[in-house]
Amino acid sequence: MKRIIIVLLAVTSWIGSVAQPVEVGLFQNHLVKAAVVYCSAGNYQLLLDGEVRLRLQEGDILYLTLEEGKVKVLDAERDFGYASGLELRSLSTESVFRLRSITPEISSRMFDDNLLVIPEDRYLTLINQVDLDKYLAGVVEAESxxxxxxxxxxxxxxxxxxxxxxxxxxxxxxxxxICDEPHCQTYRGKSTRNPEILEAIVETSGMVLADFNFKLITAAYHANSGGQTQRASDVWIADVDYLQSVVDPYSLHQSHAKWQDTISFEAWKAYLLKNGMKSVTRIPEEIIYIEQMRRKKFFILDKDSIKMTKIREDWGFKSAFFDMFPNGDSVLIWGKGFGHGIGMSQEGAMKMARDGYSYQDILQFYFHEVRMMDYRDLPDSSLPKTLLDQ
Ligand SMILES: [Zn+2]
Incomplete structure (x- = not known):
């Protein structure tokens, strides 16, 4: 049986609660050596090595360069010298800055709240110290x-x-x-393209999914399930009650519901042999194909098997949910869905929302046996140390 228990504890405490800061490492796929910061809205204080040096207002610019393990700071007129740490501290809740990496060249991004800069030997560590809800609005926009x-x-x-x-x-x-790459969820700065995103964050403030031991769940999601989500243990080692496979009609007929590919038959046979499928040399070629009405964990031939997720990874397919047909010298691949298939299908969930389902209905459809509750009501042992130390 699927169900979600909604724990209605301390609802009123969400209102007027103190903003929860989180520190996000920016441009984490690059080694940034020089950057420009623009004050886009509100006011900031510039602190170098903990000392206030300047007040910035809208339109002010700072140039930051890594030199001999320190950050060199200039504005349009002055040279502030070198520092071992820089902080751009917002003086209001509405302050916004724009950050552009010059070396290497990366287009600029807008961020809410504070910037911290720590010079390392070979790069500048750039950190956005931002209210958790504003960070989440940026993530939701980037991810969906x-x-x-x-x-x-x-x-x-x-x-x-x-x-x-x-x-x-x-x-x-x-x-x-947290970093700004898919490793920790993609974050490209402030949410600017749809005000309903931040509203949705605020209206669900603090709410998380926990399992029946009050542990945060692995909140997996992907672009499109192709019509059936994947059981977590078919991809990852751990099996968890809340990540089971569900038949998902909402993901059908969406933009990433289907894909096609072609590979050569010789390459496919060579691949199977290389992965231990010895029987490939003696069985009829017509049966060296894959059919998945429902998701399968393995492709099995005789006594040998290969995990579907390994085939997906090795060939760079969009999902592990596909059929294969030999066609002359080649193999046609008709695929379903996009992504690992575990947890919530984003396109399926978008369709459910358009059809009038609530967010509780959506989460209940994709996750089994979870509690929806405020994270501040979880036991300390279930919360990250970073949060408890603040
Ligand atoms: Zn990360």
Missing amino acids: GPNAAKEFYKAQSILCRTYALKQMDRHTNEGFA
Whole structure:
């Protein structure tokens, strides 16, 4: 039986609660050596090595360069010298800055709240110290785009919040809590393209999914399930009650529901042989294909098997949910869905929201036996250390 228990505890405490900061490492796929910061809205204080040096207002610019393990700071007129740490501290809740990496060249991004800069030997560590809800709005926008319905954004908000809190101790030895890459969820800065995203975050403030031991769940999501989600243990080692396979009609007929590919038959046979399928040399070629009415964990030939997820990874397919047909010298692949298939299908959830389902309905459809509750009501042992230390 599927069910979600909604724990209605301390609802009123969400209102007026103190903003929860989170530290996000920016441009984490690059080694940034020089950057420009623009004050886009509100006011900031510039602190170098903990000392206030300047007040910035809208339109002010700072140039930051890594030189001999320190950050060199200039504005349009002055040279502030070198520092071992820089902080751009917002003086209001509405302050926004724009950050552009010059070396290497990366187009600029807007961020809410504060910027911290720590010079390392070979690069500058750039950290956005930002209110958790504003961070989550940026993540939801980056992970799902600006064109979905509000109930979808609420479901996605709860998953992104759960995921973020569960991952929060991953980067502590690098000086921040979370990175801005898919490793920790994609974050490209401030949400600007649909105000309903931040509204959805605020309306579900604090809400996460926990299991029946009050542990944050692995809040998995993917672009499109292709019509059936994947059981977590078919991809990952651990089996968990809340990530089982569900038949998902909502993901059919969406933009990533189907894909096609072609590979050469010789390459496919060589691949199977290389992966231990010895019988390939003696069985009829017509049976060396794959059919999945339902998702299968393995492709089995005689006594040998290969995991479907391995085939997906090795060939770079969009999903592990596909059929294969020999066709002359080649093999046609007709695929379903996009992504690992575990947890919530984003396109399926968007369709459910358009059809009038609530965010509770959506999460209940994709996750089994979970509690929806405020993370501040979880026991300390279930929360990231980073959060407890603040
Ligand atoms: Zn990360």
